[in-house]
Amino acid sequence: MIPGIAADFSQDTIWTTVVKAVLIVVFLLTSVLFAIWFERKVVARMQVRPGPNWHGPFGLLQSLADAMKLLLKEDLTVTAADKFTYLLAPMISVFCSLLVFAVVPFGPEVTIPFTDYSTPAQLTDFPVAVLYVLACASLGVYGIVLGGWSSGSTYPLLGAVRSTAQVISYELAMGLSLVSVFLMAGSMSTSQIVDSQTRLWWFIPLLPAFVVYVISMVGETNRLPFDLPEAEGELVSGYMTEYSSMKFAWFFLAEYINMLNVSAVAVTLFLGGWRAPWPLSAVGAGMLNEGWWAVLWFLVKLWAVMFVFVWVRGTLLRLRYDQFMVFGWKVLIPVALSFAVVVALIQWANRVVELPFTATLWVIGGVFAVLLALVWFWPEKPRPIGRKGGEEAVLDAFADGYPVPPLPGQTLPPSPRGRRTPIEHDAAGAVADAAGAGPGSAATETGGVLQKKGRVTGE
Amino acid sequence: MTATGGEAALFWVLAPLMVLAALGLLFVRRAVHAAMCLVFVMVSLAIMYIAQEAAFLGVVQVVVYTGAVMMLFLFVLMLVGVDASDSLTETIKGQRGIGLLLGLGLGIVLAGVVAQAAFPPAAGLGLANEVTNPVGLARILFGDYVLAMEAVGVLLVTAAMGALVLTHRRRLEPRRTQRTMAESRVRALPRGVSLTPQPTPGVYALNNAMDTPALDPAGEPVEASVPRVLRIRGQQRSVGALLESERATVEGE
Numbered sequence: 001m002i003p004g005i006a007a008d009f010s011q012d013t014i015w016t017t018v019v020k021a022v023l024i025v026v027f028l029l030t031s032v033l034f035a036i037w038f039e040r041k042v043v044a045r046m047q048v049r050p051g052p053n054w055h056g057p058f059g060l061l062q063s064l065a066d067a068m069k070l071l072l073k074e075d076l077t078v079t080a081a082d083k084f085t086y087l088l089a090p091m092i093s094v095f096c097s098l099l100v101f102a103v104v105p106f107g108p109e110v111t112i113p114f115t116d117y118s119t120p121a122q123l124t125d126f127p128v129a130v131l132y133v134l135a136c137a138s139l140g141v142y143g144i145v146l147g148g149w150s151s152g153s154t155y156p157l158l159g160a161v162r163s164t165a166q167v168i169s170y171e172l173a174m175g176l177s178l179v180s181v182f183l184m185a186g187s188m189s190t191s192q193i194v195d196s197q198t199r200l201w202w203f204i205p206l207l208p209a210f211v212v213y214v215i216s217m218v219g220e221t222n223r224l225p226f227d228l229p230e231a232e233g234e235l236v237s238g239y240m241t242e243y244s245s246m247k248f249a250w251f252f253l254a255e256y257i258n259m260l261n262v263s264a265v266a267v268t269l270f271l272g273g274w275r276a277p278w279p280l281s282a283v284g285a286g287m288l289n290e291g292w293w294a295v296l297w298f299l300v301k302l303w304a305v306m307f308v309f310v311w312v313r314g315t316l317l318r319l320r321y322d323q324f325m326v327f328g329w330k331v332l333i334p335v336a337l338s339f340a341v342v343v344a345l346i347q348w349a350n351r352v353v354e355l356p357f358t359a360t361l362w363v364i365g366g367v368f369a370v371l372l373a374l375v376w377f378w379p380e381k382p383r384p385i386g387r388k389g390g391e392e393a394v395l396d397a398f399a400d401g402y403p404v405p406p407l408p409g410q411t412l413p414p415s416p417r418g419r420r421t422p423i424e425h426d427a428a429g430a431v432a433d434a435a436g437a438g439p440g441s442a443a444t445e446t447g448g449v450l451q452k453k454g455r456v457t458g459e
Numbered sequence: 460m461t462a463t464g465g466e467a468a469l470f471w472v473l474a475p476l477m478v479l480a481a482l483g484l485l486f487v488r489r490a491v492h493a494a495m496c497l498v499f500v501m502v503s504l505a506i507m508y509i510a511q512e513a514a515f516l517g518v519v520q521v522v523v524y525t526g527a528v529m530m531l532f533l534f535v536l537m538l539v540g541v542d543a544s545d546s547l548t549e550t551i552k553g554q555r556g557i558g559l560l561l562g563l564g565l566g567i568v569l570a571g572v573v574a575q576a577a578f579p580p581a582a583g584l585g586l587a588n589e590v591t592n593p594v595g596l597a598r599i600l601f602g603d604y605v606l607a608m609e610a611v612g613v614l615l616v617t618a619a620m621g622a623l624v625l626t627h628r629r630r631l632e633p634r635r636t637q638r639t640m641a642e643s644r645v646r647a648l649p650r651g652v653s654l655t656p657q658p659t660p661g662v663y664a665l666n667n668a669m670d671t672p673a674l675d676p677a678g679e680p681v682e683a684s685v686p687r688v689l690r691i692r693g694q695q696r697s698v699g700a701l702l703e704s705e706r707a708t709v710e711g712e
Contacts, residue, residue, distance in 0.1 A: 004591030085495070127591045131518040135505075138526025142498065145530070149491060149537050157537065164534050168527060188593060401649045 080152030090250035093143025107294035148239035159238025163229035170219035176336035194273030
């Protein structure tokens, strides 16, 4: 048994490992076929249309048919391409995406049916397993970058450059949000992290880190609203513009496997891994937390996160590139970094100073109260009035040659109608109306209104 | 110092490939290929580290060097010279001689250091990784060598700040935000400037090229939908001719 990890692989032979590896690859490939169908179906439902419903039950075989069609298409190699790199790039993408699931725990010890052989439902684990996931992700970017470069064309190159910048910056935010989980769990091994969530899933105490992770995982996988490397409207389809047939299919496969990867990491690190959700976890003294049941919970959670991916895609628009980078560097990274520092301080108080937990809560509450008081009593900046900071306090009704309504803080000039006196022959009706409204309301300023009313009553 | 069967096999597969890649780094023509060779060497090194139970070192090697540093290198290489095969002319006089001399000097210094170094007796992996590999490493780095760590951290931050300061340009005019651009576009409206993007060229059954004008709701051709360059060159097609040819095709079949 390796020190520092919870799962026990000491019984595994080389054959167990091979079988598990093959199962993982089969699982990933079928999941990708299912994920494409799932995405199309869910987005279709959100857009009030049926989606694929022709091939197989519920259209389930649609993505299989699409994959077959893709493989049988003509395989083009553009003239300007750097041949070897052009071929290598999609392979790097797929291989790196296949590596991640090696450390994802599907469940605890499971017994193989019809035998009494039991083994962890996980290929392997080591003390730095989560860092290994990050390493695979950062290697996968080479596929995108080299694909874009080797095509020898402008759009792919721009897409590749964008994706480099994007993945590097969002991986920083992702890594920093994972740091707080490491601090709480006291480990970087996936099975150990799942083990540490027996009482509480980490997304509750580490909510800010979880939010940062979810945002940066969407950025990391180049999905809407962060699909700038392949933005159809701007870059045709970015780094895969010059790819066709099987090579394109590999990029496509890698993209969907990456979605599954980051979802699995989110489930393992924040959503309790294979643990049953709360009311179910209490059933029969944790009966549902063991064996093959756990695999079910893991898959349910995995697809719940995948649903979030599709939901986000169906809801949000693509960001502009500069706004996207500003968001990554000026919002996500500082938030993740400062939250990691806060978690470190709390853990320090908890373990080194050995402050009781209630006292820690009191300190947190006190800090929040002080911050709240500061925000409350901070002198407010005077807000600029009008369009140019107070210069146009009086409304220019025809600014720039067009009729414009008053902005907040601008005052209307007195109405030119108000200066008119009521017309003689309407006076009787107007006076009668004014008497109804109350004495004194027939002042010159409301004359216009009175005049109108007078005409209505006069008719 | 004998390796187990698996580890020996791994070494004998990876080591020749690594040597090949390292030689490739020296001899390939294109900079991006050289960078790829280096990446291969780095990843193989990481695998070797992991095989020798230095899991943290191996993974960090990939994340930091391959994932971040080499990626930035590649980024610059791709931006600077996409298709230019790199010029091999030497711009500094006597560069080769100086380089050779300095390289020789470095070699002598390194050989001297390696020859002089005396190691304490090895404690063994079992003891080193007793509290798990990352924890053991953390105790050494943040316990025994905490000052060196802090110094390196301060140096790196200083270097990053220096890079920022050196590349910083003072903004001479106010930043053009989305809002100011929208306002200036609205202000230009009375001068006949369009608020929206230009209309796209026309799409017909037989033709959707850049030189075919779009039709407005009244059926009139929209001049602005054809790019200005084509209009100036006189290369735009008339709608009448297009529709005539389409009708001829449809009726001919």
